[in-house]
Amino acid sequence: MDLRQLRYFIGVAERGGFGAAASALNIAQSALSRHIKELEHELGGALLTRTARGVAVTESGKVLLERGRWLLGLVDDIKAEVRTENREPSGTVRLGAPSSVAEIFYPPLARLTAERFPRVQLELGEALTELACDRLLRGQLDLAIVTAPQPNDHLAYETLVIEQVFLIGPPQDPLLKRGRMTVNDVKRLPRAILPLSRTPFPTEVPFFVRVESSTPMKRIVASGLGYALLPYSGIYQEIEAGRLSAALLPWMRAERVLAVPRGRPISRATHETVALLKEICSELIHDGIIRTAQRASAPTGRPDRPRR
Amino acid sequence: MDLRQLRYFIGVAERGGFGAAASALNIAQSALSRHIKELEHELGGALLTRTARGVAVTESGKVLLERGRWLLGLVDDIKAEVRTENREPSGTVRLGAPSSVAEIFYPPLARLTAERFPRVQLELGEALTELACDRLLRGQLDLAIVTAPQPNDHLAYETLVIEQVFLIGPPQDPLLKRGRMTVNDVKRLPRAILPLSRTPFPTEVPFFVRVESSTPMKRIVASGLGYALLPYSGIYQEIEAGRLSAALLPWMRAERVLAVPRGRPISRATHETVALLKEICSELIHDGIIRTAQRASAPTGRPDRPRR
DNA sequence: TGCTTCCCATCTCGTTCCGAGATGGAGGCG
DNA sequence: CGCCTCCATCTCGGAACGAGATGGGAAGCA
Structure with missing residues (x-):
């Protein structure tokens, strides 16, 4: 699992569709599709249910969505922490x-x-x-x-x-x-x-x-x-x-x-x-x-x- | 920041050197060097101090080491959670x-x-x-x-x-x-x-x-x-x-x-x-x-x- | 029912990123 | 002073990634 895939998944889940997320994330829809597919393969099941007008998040997708948001927040926190640690000698x-x-x-x-x-x-x-x-x-x-x-x-x-x-x-x-x-x-x-x-x-x-x-x-x-x-x-x-x-x-x-x-x-x-x-x-x-x-x-x- | 870079950094820090980490991580030493360098650039400062016989972890590196270990553990937890969620319908x-x-x-x-x-x-x-x-x-x-x-x-x-x-x-x-x-x-x-x-x-x-x-x-x-x-x-x-x-x-x-x-x-x-x-x-x-x-x-x- | 539209999957191609090996410099050690 | 270790840098081949085009399935509408 990769942070990039996680970001992409969250983007798609939040915007309810690959196309919308693609334009918001500045990435092609095809690339999104492939990344989500790979993530789903790694996690052993569908995270999104594809419908005729967008996607719905599955139960496991909801779990990943919640945890993933938290994880990305943590990553930002850690980066900020290390950066200030770097700015300030200690x-x-x-x-x-x-x-x-x-x-x-x-x-x-x-x-x-x-x-x-x-x-x-x-x-x-x-x-x-x-x-x-x-x-x-x-x-x-x-x-x-x-x-x-x-x-x-x-x-x-x-x-x-x-x-x-x-x-x-x-x-x-x-x-x-x-x-x-x-x-x-x-x-x-x-x-x-x-x-x-x-x-x-x-x-x-x-x-x-x-x-x-x-x-x-x-x-x-x-x-x-x-x-x-x-x-x-x-x-x-x-x-x-x-x-x-x-x-x-x-x-x-x-x-x-x-x-x-x-x-x-x-x-x-x-x-x-x-x-x-x-x-x-x-x-x-x-x-x-x-x-x-x-x-x-x-x-x-x-x-x-x-x-x- | 990427999970891969984080894994590499932790490997180098734990083994005290690029060479040792490279053989343990099954990656070339040059690739390790480049990734750590990139990570340090992103975080705005040195994470490791290079010496003649290995590396020493800087103060900010220690912070990243601790948080990073925790983060990687979290990632594994999340993966396991989503996987069981996928195995068990809910x-x-x-x-x-x-x-x-x-x-x-x-x-x-x-x-x-x-x-x-x-x-x-x-x-x-x-x-x-x-x-x-x-x-x-x-x-x-x-x-x-x-x-x-x-x-x-x-x-x-x-x-x-x-x-x-x-x-x-x-x-x-x-x-x-x-x-x-x-x-x-x-x-x-x-x-x-x-x-x-x-x-x-x-x-x-x-x-x-x-x-x-x-x-x-x-x-x-x-x-x-x-x-x-x-x-x-x-x-x-x-x-x-x-x-x-x-x-x-x-x-x-x-x-x-x-x-x-x-x-x-x-x-x-x-x-x-x-x-x-x-x-x-x-x-x-x-x-x-x-x-x-x-x-x-x-x-x-x-x-x-x-x-x- | 047929047409249009929307949305996603797939294919292909060009670019970027990544990893491997070789080389070189710096420092430790005998 | 030469040898060894360790890391940085360079270059190249391969893998991953992103973009665009194409196609299929479903919904909406006349």
């Missing part, structure tokens, strides 16, 4: 980002996701590059924002933004008041504080503390115990509040990279989340919260698979 | 017959219908030829058993049985004891009682009472008030009980005819009822309750429309 996106990025990206991401994709659930975790990549490979994350990741065949990278890096210290620190510093300036620092992640900044800097999260790092710096390297987005609130001061390191960059696992399907929800993150990034740049060293253009790792 | 059959025929045909008809066609409802009315034909034409009856009806283009006739006619009188009546009577014998009858119907018996017989129903007729005859003409089936109980006596009129016949309206569809239930009536008739002849003058062979009126 499912869960598990995202990982370092705490400094999470701090500024997660609030607008949550707001935009709720607004535009109400059927998407977010799981927003905090993880530095190594842990995030590991979780991506284990399938515990769908998407991560990392910094200078190891090249990996099972991960696809796409540069989100390249940020300027600042040396930060206590307010009114004399070392920072020039606004920008050279490599040698930094190498002569008495006490540097770096993130725990091993590969955040490409330049060798002597350190005496590594900290995982940016908040304690900033507290340590604010207390005057040392200097730290951070992009502007991680410290803009403290700078504006006067709790920290900073000097640009023009020769240094922090590259924020989106990472997704390769060889595993990427859900539409994840794709939309990527789009949202790019949008948020642009907004943050526009608002001056992110200061870019260079606009993202070429991907760092292997190119992401093309969007369909 | 609906209402409205039958009319004169009371004498009703008396002996209706009980076995009701029993056989209940046994074999439990979904058929019977409406068993009593009507003589004229009224029955009128009701057939008005669409108030589906089928009637009549006697010597007027030819009518809107009615189709089929002879059921031709019965012998008997002259009946009180028990041990002297006129009847010879067992058979000639035309002149009947014409000299003192008091004849005939059915109300105008054309039951083709021979002119003087009468003084016409009665519609056979039961009062037989009571009148039993009381010795006159003689009546009836086929044996109408009086066999009274003959066996000794309440009446009868003499065969070999020159006279009563033809029982099945009548159905022409130009209106005849339901399967009506067809089956006709078959049952013929079967009952044979049984009654075999049991000696109906005495035939001649087996039914050629139809009286225009031939019934052929069975499909």
